[in-house]
Amino acid sequence: MNETLAIQQALQSLKQNEIIMSLDHNRAYFSLTHNHIRCISKKAQYTLTIEEFLLLYEDTSFVIYTPKKEEDIDPLKDIEYYQFRK
Numbered sequence: 001m002n003e004t005l006a007i008q009q010a011l012q013s014l015k016q017n018e019i020i021m022s023l024d025h026n027r028a029y030f031s032l033t034h035n036h037i038r039c040i041s042k043k044a045q046y047t048l049t050i051e052e053f054l055l056l057y058e059d060t061s062f063v064i065y066t067p068k069k070e071e072d073i074d075p076l077k078d079i080e081y082y083q084f085r086k
Contacts, residue, residue, distance in 0.1 A: 002063040010062040019065040
């Protein structure tokens with residue numbers, strides 16, 4: 001897993017066009033667009049100012065989100081999975 005980020009580190013990562021993910025029980029993903037932070041979770045989608053983000057998430061830990069790559073999938077496990085589905 002990636003390094004855990006505090007709020008200021010998370011903000012710097014957003015400014016470097018990274019997507020970050022919160023580590024709390026309401027996992028959410030954040031990106032920065034036009035000086036606003038877009039938040040997406042299973043239950044909600046909303047946009048925050050940077051000030052609102054800093055205030056609302058000051059006690060939250062984050063990591064830089066790295067999507068799984070196609071080559072990360074084990075082809076043998078994939079075949080095995082689909083055999084069980086038949």
